[in-house]
Amino acid sequence: MANLVIASNTKAMKKLDKGTKDKVWAFIEKLSADHTASGLHIEPLNAAVDPRVRTGRVDLHFRAILFKIDDKLGDDPTFIYMGTWPHDEANKLAERSRLRVNPINGVLEGIIGELDGEDDRKKRTVVPDPRGELDRAIKSQPKSYLAERFSLADLTERLGLEPDLAERAYAASDEDTLLDIAANAVGWQGSALLDLATGLHIDTIREKHGFTDSPVDDTLDEDEQILKALEQPASKMQFTFVEDDEELRRVIEGGDFAAWRTFLHPEQRKYVEQNHSGAFRLSGGAGTGKTVVAIHRARSLALSDPTARIVLTTYNKTLAADLKAALLTLDPNAVIADRLGEPGIYVGGIDALGNAALNQAGNIADAAENVLGYRGAELTHNRTSADKVWRDVVQSVSSGLDAKLATPGFLENEYVAVILANKVTTLEQYAKVARPGRGVRLSRPQRIAVWKLVEAYRRQSRMDGSLSFPEILALAAEQLRLRAEANQGFFADHVLVDEAQDLHATHWALLRNLVAEGSNDLFIAEDSHQRIYGQPVVLSRFGIKIVGRARRLTLNYRTTAQNLHFAVSILSGAEYKDLEQGEESTDEYRSARLGPNPRLLECDNAADELDKVADKVREWLGAEVDPATIAVLTRGQTDRTQFVRALGERGVDARALDNNPATVGHVQVLTMHRSKGMEFSRVILAGIDDTHVPSAATLRAVPEEERAEALLRERSLLYVAASRARDELVVTWSGKRSELIHSEAGE
Known part of the structure; x- marks a missing residue:
């Protein structure tokens, strides 16, 4: 059997229809089983610039481009699948394609060759000497967005960017132009350019991407260097080993070769795989992949020790159901523990987790006396x-x-x-x-x-x-503490918490007593900017000691740069604290995607707003946008009900989304609170006036001394809502616009 590596889709590769994808799957399945099978027609090309390149027959009309790397010990070869193109196009591309190890940073790069015409961006197939012509280019280069911090040589000699890409990036006159170049660059190079655009130092970028000072081992031959380069974290942004046929089928049939479940940013992968001597806290803005890391880490821990008892939990049962579904999408064979304390991954909302712990923890009389002051509490x-x-x-x-x-x-x-x-x-x-x-x-x-x-x-x-839910949690925490004190052990070996910023005191008491303090005990994913429930807490009060084991993600994968700018502007002028009482900042937040500016639509009155929201939704539907990916978000349930009815009256089939799953074929209407943890291609924030956002009724209900904290939660709620949009964001209101919306943030 051949070893198989899948490369993420290159931007040049045409979209394949389902029939062709099925044939691609059949081709790769046969390749993995027996690469010598005659029907595959794995053939070299005489005029190829890289002797490793091969094409294979998918059908009469399509061929796959592959690289074949032989093992000098005589073991099975490794095939790297780069994509599938129409027959003649594939052969022309393959002749000019190359697999190389970047000499500056050790990243493996698959470079698909250039076709004649305007549609394909030129890719260098060799690594030129960065001096001579490059030095002359530096001197003739006009001042640019990057010029005050870096030279052109820094981009090529220290980062390893392709010279033509580096020259275009260096010539960018402003951040938007540089972001546009980054969005169209492949793999690690696009990520590095995004980091440059947000002001990160080159040394920091090298560290985040896992670059080393000795990227290439000259004692190895080229094939060995390529196989070693596949292990480099940044290489895994473009390439991944496929471990079994089931994983391969999911990648092919999923239609997205760069799906989050397969390809991780090097920084994300580090947090998935790293071991920690104690509790670890991962923070980051909306859409930066904290949940993705938590899910991958749960799976990684389970694979490394099948006997481990792993708990994956979050704020409520709805988000927990999403976590479980995502985990099973990542790995359908993941062992899900049905009962707390069993080997495998136990997934549940934290209130249900507390209830399960208490039901399994034995007689609660002592715990009840310690927490409530009497022994007679009944479950x-x-x-x-x-x-x-x-x-x-x-x-x-x-x-x-x-x-x-x-x-x-x-x-x-x-x-x-x-x-x-x-x-x-x-x-x-x-x-x-x-x-x-x-x-x-x-x-x-x-x-x-x-x-x-x-x-x-x-x-x-x-x-x-x-008993109230907080009382259940407090009792569970105390009962678990008493069990541990009596040397009866703990219910978990590893606990992973998502949306941790919304947990309150008794939640944290439970989590601390669920697992013994030690290696990889607690993994905490949080964003204090998204805290929309309860009061802030300090982890150290509950015996959770981070002690420097905290990192922050800054690259947003969900929203466009324009939508991210709008969402972050909502937070401006306010001070937030993280779970260790440190200053929480939005510095360095950036997006991997570009799109239109958010639209701000002032309406004459409530009826006019209903009309304009319906018009916008119909416009999207007319452009064949999937209705289930369109969401209208409101501040409260009364407004949600009103918009569902109004959209229906105006010919738009909409459904209210509460605790139920999203319905296929319908526009979704939900509250801002319900939108937490979700994403949509198009979002309308409706009713963003000074009465609803911030909620005047909510602010009136809290004491004056807590008004500032309540206002922070209102900001956070609007930030959460605005950051649900992947592609387009529209904000509507009638009357006076909310003070949390800045006019310069949209069109």
Whole structure:
């Protein structure tokens, strides 16, 4: 059997129809099984510039371009599949194609040759001496966007960019031009140019892409150098070994040879494969691939140790279902653990995770006494309606608490972040406990008043025989701690958390006690700019010690540069803190794609806005955009219902998206909160006026001291919504436009 490597689609390769893709699969399957089979017609070309190049017969009309690398030990050869083209085109391309190891950085590069005509960009097939002509080019080069920081020689001699690409990049007069060049460059070169555009130093770019100071081992022959270069992280942006037929079928039938499940950026791959001595935190903006890394890492850990008990969790059950589906898309053979504590990958929302841990942890009497102050707590399916109970308690108990604090929102946050987090069971404990991160300072009389309400809340819950989700989590965390203290072990070997910025205190207490502190214990993916729930927390308070094991992703794979600029502008002027209380910045965020500027549509009134939203959706549908990839996002459920009805009345088949999966064939209408973790090709942000965004009702419901924090969440919510759009973004409003939207950010 031949070893098989698949290259990501080159930009020159024509799209293949399904029938041809099926034939490509059959060809590659036969090649992998027996490369000597006569029906494959694997043939060299006499006029080829690279003796390794081959073409193979897919059918009468199409041929595949391959490179054959022989193993000097006589083992099976390695074939690198570069793509499939019409017969005559394939032969002409193959003659001018070359496989080389970049002498500057050691990256393997497959260069598809040039055809006559205007449609194909010229690719160098040799590596010219970078001096002489290049030195003269440097002197004659006018000032450019990069000139103040780099020379042209830096791009070729230190990064290893192709000279013609380097010259075009160096000639770029502004960032937009450079971004356009980067978007059309293949593999690592496009990624490196994006880094240059955002101001990264060349040494930093080399480190992120895994370049070394000794890229080529001269003691090896060329074929051995090529095989070694395949192991280089940046090479894996263009090439991947196919380990089995099932993986190959998924790549071929998926129709996207550069799918995220196969090709990772070197920086992403590093975080997938690295071992850490303790907890690791990966941050990054929307669309930078944090979730992708977490899913790949879960699979990597499972493959390296089939007996490992791995937990993959996130904020809620809807996002958890998406994680599970993505994991099974990546690897349909992944072992999914049905029960917490079993070998394999257990995937679930964190509230369900806490419930499972508590159900499996044994008698909870001691935990209940430590957390709630009494031993008689029972695990029933009754869950406290916290908002209702707090309202009832406030109305029925004469506590003397200020009206601005006697609200369900303030009391619930205080109960979770302070009382449950610190296992407070008496007034004496509450009077002394520290309250870091809480915006409102409480005097002793105020604490006494709050405690009266807490006692009434707990009394009501006992009468109802119910527990709230935070109470379940706090009980689970304490029960797991007691189990470990009694040397009864832990339920997990590795825990991976996505959307970690939205977890509250009892979530973190649970996670810390779910796995022993040690190697690769906790992998935390978060973006504090996307925190739309709860209050900020500090990981160290829960015994989670990052101690320098934190990194940040900055390359956005989802949105265009224009949409990213718009989304980031929403955050401007506000200060955010990460889970270690460090400053969270949007510096260096950049996109791998370009597109149109977001459109800002002011409407005369609410009816006019409904008309314009419907008109825009119909325009997209008329251009044959898949309706399921179009989304209208609203601030609240009432507006969502209104837009579903209005679109239907105007001839657009739309569906409300709540906890249900997205429906095929329908335009999706959903709240901004529901859009978290999703992406769409076209997005309309509707109702972005000063009443809805930020929500005036939400801001009125919080104490003055917490108003700034609530406004940060409103910014974050709009940022989350704006960053759902891959290609086009439209913003509509009637009345006064939201103060969070800057006019210069769109058309």
